[in-house]
Amino acid sequence: xxxxxYIVRHGETEWSVSGQHTGRTDVPLTANGEGEARxxxxxxxGIRFSAVLYSPRQRAQRTCELAGVGEFARVxxxxxxxxxxxxxxxxxxxxxxxxxxWNIFADGCPNGEFPDQISARADRLIGRLEALDGxxxxxxxxxxxxxxxxxxxxxxTIGGQRLMLDTGTLGILRDDPRHPxxxxxxxxxxxx
Numbered sequence: 557x558x559x560x561x562y563i564v565r566h567g568e569t570e571w572s573v574s575g576q577h578t579g580r581t582d583v584p585l586t587a588n589g590e591g592e593a594r595x596x597x598x599x600x601x602g603i604r605f606s607a608v609l610y611s612p613r614q615r616a617q618r619t620c621e622l623a624g625v626g627e628f629a630r631v632x633x634x635x636x637x638x639x640x641x642x643x644x645x646x647x648x649x650x651x652x653x654x655x656x657x658w659n660i661f662a663d664g665c666p667n668g669e670f671p672d673q674i675s676a677r678a679d680r681l682i683g684r685l686e687a688l689d690g691x692x693x694x695x696x697x698x699x700x701x702x703x704x705x706x707x708x709x710x711x712x713t714i715g716g717q718r719l720m721l722d723t724g725t726l727g728i729l730r731d732d733p734r735h736p737x738x739x740x741x742x743x744x745x746x747x748x
Contacts, residue, residue: 558736559685561708561729562600562693563701564623566615567592568723572698575647579640579668582614589615592724593622595748599726600625606690611635616695619724625693634681637697641668660699661717671713674700678707698723705729709739721745 567589571578585593600623609632610620616635620626643651643665651658664670669677681704685692696704702716708729709715721727721744728743 557690558731559688560691561685562603562605562691563704563727563729564596564600564619564693564695565698565701565721565723565725566611566613566619566695567622569615571645572723576645577638577640577643577647577665578697579637579644581644585615585618589723590618590622592747593619596623596724596726597625599746599748600693603691603693605693607688608693608695609635610695611637611697611700613637613697616697620693620695623695629693629695632681632694634677634684635694635696635700638674638699638703639665639668641665643668659714659717661703661714674703675707675713678704678713682707701727705741705744709741719744722747724748 567585569583569585569589571583605625608625608629610616610629612631612633620629661671698721701721702719703713705719705727706713706715726746727741730740730742732738732740
């Protein structure tokens with residue numbers, strides 16, 4: 557059975573509400589974020605997963621647990637959010653005051669990750685995921701998940717800018733059943 561990836565963005569945090577870039581900072585879910593995670597259980601509960609992987613950050617791990625699929629889950633370092641480097645904790649309007657027209661998908665972050673690095677990380681992860689069979693749940697973050705989806709369908713990193721992903725939502729990446737040589741996004745930004 558070909559691999560089918562269920563990619564979940566973690567639930568809401570204080571920094572996701574405020575728009576602060578949250579890479580390495582390990583912020584917890586808000587009460588609303590915990591509710592978002594619990595609601596995911598209704599979407600994921602009846603699915604048999606061959607693997608469940610989550611980012612090293614507590615917000616992804618907690619979302620996995622509250623979604624009811626954390627019993628056999630394991631950490632996957634490559635699911636971590638984009639390393640924002642000097643932009644960690646800043647909001648986009650603050651960054652563009654100093655660097656007009658900044659776009660993370662094109663420009664990356666000083667002392668953090670750049671598009672070629674995040675693309676290589678996503679490609680490395682995809683290479684390992686291709687070796688798996690069946691349904692695989694991935695608990696990750698907004699920017700990284702967008703890059704992962706773009707790379708899955710063969711787009712460059714900048715293609716991720718066209719794929720909004722709200723907190724506590726689900727996407728599905730898979731092969732087209734009629735044309736298995738084509739990878740598709742069959743569901744995106746779906747809230748329970």
